[in-house]
Amino acid sequence: MGALSAILYREGKIRATNLTFIFWDLCYPLAYLLVFGVGMTKAFGFGASLPVDYNAFFLAGVLGMASFGIASNTSWSFFMDRENGIFYEMLTYPMTRAQYLLGKVLFNLLIAIGQAAVTMILARSILGVQILWYRFPLTAAAVLVGTAGWFFFYAIVALLIRQNDAFNTVTSVFYFVFLFASSMFYPIGPLPTPFREIAAANPITWQVDALRYATIGMGRASVVFLEGAAFCLFTAFSFGAALWALNRE
Amino acid sequence: MGPAAIVVRDLVKTYDRRRQPAVRAVDGLTFSVQRGSIFGLLGPNGAGKTTTLRVLTTLLRPTAGEVSVEGFNVVDRPLDVRRSISVVIQESSVELLLSVRDNLATFGRFHGLSTAAIRARTADVLDQLDLGDQAGRKAMDLSGGFKRRVQLAKVLMVDTPVVFLDEFSTGMDPILKRSIMVRLRAEAARGRTIVLTTQILDEAEELCDDILIMNDGRQAARGDVHTLKLLSAGLYDVTVTFDQLPAGFEAELAAYRPLRVRTDQNTVVVTLKEQDSPVIDVVSHIARKGRVLRLEVSGASLEDVFVELTGARPAAVGARTASERNL
Secondary structure (H helix, E strand, O other): OHHHHHHHHHHHHHHHOOHHHHHHHHHHHHHHHHHHHHHHHHHHOOOOOOOOOHHHHHHHHHHHHHHHHHHHHHHHHHHHHHHHOHHHHHOOOOOOHHHHHHHHHHHHHHHHHHHHHHHHHHHHHHHOOOOOHHHHHHHHHHHHHHHHHHHHHHHHHHHHHOOHHHHHHHHHHHHHHHHHOOOOOOOOOOOOHHHHHHHHOOHHHHHHHHHHHHHHOOOOHHHHHHHHHHHHHHHHHHHHHHHHHHHOO | OOOEEEEEEEEEEEEEEOOEEEEEEEEEEEEEEEOOOEEEEEOOOOOOHHHHHHHHOOOOOOOEEEEEEOOEEOOOOHHHHHHHEEEEOOOOOOOOOOEHHHHHHHHHHHOOOOHHHHHHHHHHHHHHOOOHHHOOOEHHHOOHHHHHHHHHHHHHHOOOOEEEEEOOOOOOOHHHHHHHHHHHHHHHHOOOEEEEEEOOHHHHHHHOOEEEEEEOOEEEEEEOHHHHHHOOOOEEEEEEEEOOOOOOHHHHHHHHOOOEEEEEOOEEEEEEEOOOOOHHHHHHHHHOOOOEEEEEEEEOOHHHHHHHHHOOOOOOOOOOOHHHHOO
16 A cells, blocks of 8 residues: 555645645546536437437536546656656565556545536536436446546557657547547437447447446446446556556667 | 675676677676675776676666676565666656656655654765755756766665665866765765766876676776886876977887877877887976976876776877787
8 A cells, every 4th residue: 555655645646746746636527517418418319319408418428528538647757657766666666566556546546536516516407407316326436447447548549659749649639539439528329329339339339428428318228237347458558558568668 | 895796697788670780798707796895897988887787776787697686686586686776877857847856855765864854964965065045956057967866876875785886976176076976985884885887088097996897788897097007017107398399299209119109288298118119218308398497207007007908099199000009
């Protein structure tokens, strides 16, 4: 625990040097929900074919997007640490490589939980989204495992690529593919078959479906359970691969 | 002398490269470092010093051989090794966004210091390294020399039995460097083992109890400064300062087949072997060439030994073959 708390302390100290970042981290999913969700609903009548209001449908999408964004930003810090030279020094500190990876994401898991809570409270009070509060532990689990899973996934790429500009290009592609070929913005049922199959195999869909089930009760429990299990496997595999990449350093 | 703090046996490290032959950066290196000593790893660029250091600090896995630090094998017990060491790596490694004080506190936490211990040691170390005025400044706003100080301050925050310093004096002014060297001596006297790499040979000569000179991944020589200097018996430095450097002087010296000639304004340092050119002949020749303000003849320096062993000859006059360079 000593090593994990030391990394947590370090990440917290670094993040606290700019409170604007923390404010934005906490509020940006809400901003997305208010600007994009409300805009799309008003402009195009999104949600007419859905069993729920589009803002309620999109809530899980922004929570998933926030996990994805936090993970991407956290893994980008590998490049900053490399530039500072501190990356290699830290690898000589008394901790295992696994503790290093877990520690890197720990602080951001706390941010992710705070972010989800703020977004849900204000989605309820501003947009009137009916939230199943009693399922919040499930929501929290989906946010935590989701953020960790995506961080480990991105860490593989960041550790193997080692070039900041190449990493930025890859993350742009990931954003495009993972976010739009998923159930984040729309239900995947009406999509053309190949598109639907890609979306069904996309871990973002698994996470967003779990979040949607947990926040507004939409979706079948059996499907969500399978998707949740698949996402846990994805997280475990990504962690193992990130560890392998880190050991190659 | 206590038991060995570091044992390296037949260490080999190769780097695989795509579509190119593998590079053998360290090739069968064997040495040990006594506890409480200051050990210098010397060698020209590419000799394998940093690779050796990276293996010792668990940053790299050896390709072959056995390496242990404080009795812990670097492959089997890396965490125990990391608990025993603190490292100043070659690059400037500081947390740029954090203040100097927070840099030290963060490092202390990683090494398991309590909040009270961190507070007490931070005050002490800031004072010792004359960093007190900079304590609240972010590291990103510091000059290169101050960043280096912060790095050194970190290893003084903790009591790890072994300290690794890779080119520690880079960017330091002479006064600070001297005070750091005094401090390192004190740390060794307390029983800490210090391993440093450097290319500044005066620094190694003054600081190290034991020196290993590497070349092409192998040991070129090993011993204390006096032992190493014996390798260059018959080697002399003739230092002469003129009021004005005579024209064509360096070209004339070539006749004496010096190993090296270094010129700095009006001062010339000629390194030569007694068996090739009697020193007295060279001195007599020099004395006739102009008004001499200072003349000094001294035995070989560590730098001379280094040059002889590694073939690194920064300012040689009168090129000699490799076999002729053998001592």
